[in-house]
Amino acid sequence: MPTDVVVVGAGPAGLTLANLLQRNGIGCVVLEARDRSYVEERQRAGVLDHFGGRVFAEAGLADQVLAGVPTQTFLEFRYEGEPRLLDIAALSDGRGGSIVPQQMLVRRLLTTFLDEGGDLRFNAKDVELHSLGGSPRVTYGDVSLDCSYVAGCDGFHGVSRRSIPEDELTTYTFDHGIGWYTMLADASPPKYPLMGIGRHGFAAQFPRGPVASRFYLQYKPGEEDPRAWTDDEAWDKLRLRLGDPSLGGTITDREVVEMRSFVVEPMAYEKLFLAGDAAHIITPMGAKGMNLAIADAYVLAGALTSAVRGDDTALRAYSDVCLRRTWDYQEFSRWFTEMVHDTSGDPFQRRLARARFDRLFTNRAAGVAFADMMAGVDLVS
Numbered sequence: 001m002p003t004d005v006v007v008v009g010a011g012p013a014g015l016t017l018a019n020l021l022q023r024n025g026i027g028c029v030v031l032e033a034r035d036r037s038y039v040e041e042r043q044r045a046g047v048l049d050h051f052g053g054r055v056f057a058e059a060g061l062a063d064q065v066l067a068g069v070p071t072q073t074f075l076e077f078r079y080e081g082e083p084r085l086l087d088i089a090a091l092s093d094g095r096g097g098s099i100v101p102q103q104m105l106v107r108r109l110l111t112t113f114l115d116e117g118g119d120l121r122f123n124a125k126d127v128e129l130h131s132l133g134g135s136p137r138v139t140y141g142d143v144s145l146d147c148s149y150v151a152g153c154d155g156f157h158g159v160s161r162r163s164i165p166e167d168e169l170t171t172y173t174f175d176h177g178i179g180w181y182t183m184l185a186d187a188s189p190p191k192y193p194l195m196g197i198g199r200h201g202f203a204a205q206f207p208r209g210p211v212a213s214r215f216y217l218q219y220k221p222g223e224e225d226p227r228a229w230t231d232d233e234a235w236d237k238l239r240l241r242l243g244d245p246s247l248g249g250t251i252t253d254r255e256v257v258e259m260r261s262f263v264v265e266p267m268a269y270e271k272l273f274l275a276g277d278a279a280h281i282i283t284p285m286g287a288k289g290m291n292l293a294i295a296d297a298y299v300l301a302g303a304l305t306s307a308v309r310g311d312d313t314a315l316r317a318y319s320d321v322c323l324r325r326t327w328d329y330q331e332f333s334r335w336f337t338e339m340v341h342d343t344s345g346d347p348f349q350r351r352l353a354r355a356r357f358d359r360l361f362t363n364r365a366a367g368v369a370f371a372d373m374m375a376g377v378d379l380v381s
């Protein structure tokens, strides 16, 4: 039996799309390369912005997805240890985000989709896309699925983007020249997402559920190797940069994060549409990676629904609409990165970054513009 849409990948993009299509009565099959426990346990992002929350509320999924999650109101910065609170909710007319660990969001979306009769196939190995310009067919193992459209939601390393002829795509990449080392720890979460800025380098502590925190430490690529740091050394750096001598706990996961950005244009080829990390990677500054994936899925769900019902106008505009938001967020993330990292070591640049930071607290319009980007932008309306 042919289906309307084959969704490749069951991360935030694929699962958001699948749930929205299912709610709209559009047939879809989700193919996921990994097993269920891997997908449900992969810990990454932690903030759902206000726009992302609205996507689920509009679809009638608020109870399933957002129940019991705390609202993000303040951001705390410590500049050379001195605390400054930015009231994101007040500066954005109450459009605060929610603290939602990515694995919790994924688990809830997955359960909702399956409980409502969704077709999700784990361990779908060696997915291949065929006849994208005609009647698309997706194969894995000895299974073959005919469909009208394919949604490539399989992340940066997935098969979807690689199925597009190279000369059809323009790729933009940017290396931010900074190293980030991230650790998950059994350590009480901070009251508010916390960032330390100063001459010793950037550090951050973000809540990841009631008893865990994700930490970030800036390092100098080429000069330092954080993988050689002992946990005690990492804690010393975190205590210094975050101005909190009481920090400590068991580190359960360590990872080097590539501080790079990537965008591919267009986000569509024939009947294949890319969403989320398959089309763009953004640095974690500003917490927009998962939110961009959800925003793409929201636009794509509406466009595919109209196309299946006979009007493909929105589908033809899909890539342009999503790229506008993508570049807007890339610019914000870069701007934020420059403000909180001492990348150049140049004293003049450091003073510029300080001026940019101070303006958020002394100039309401600057604070409002920042909070607006944190809340997420609905470029469609």
Ligand code: RFL
Pocket (backbone or CB within 6 Å): 008, 009, 010, 011, 012, 013, 014, 031, 032, 033, 034, 039, 044, 045, 046, 047, 102, 124, 127, 153, 154, 155, 156, 157, 158, 159, 160, 182, 255, 257, 275, 276, 277, 278, 284, 286, 287, 288, 289, 290, 291, 293
């Ligand atoms: P995902 O989450 O990578 O999901 C893709 C899914 O596709 C599957 N897959 C395939 N399935 C079938 N066939 C294939 N050939 C396949 N190849 C892959 C994979 O198994 C997977 O299940 O992409 P998606 O849905 O686009 O979601 C994107 C987000 O996951 C990502 O942007 C964020 O996690 C980025 N990110 C952060 N974003 C934020 O908004 N705030 C943060 O604080 C934040 N912190 C982070 C992050 C990413 C991190 N890492 C590890 C890259 C922290 C880290 C450490």
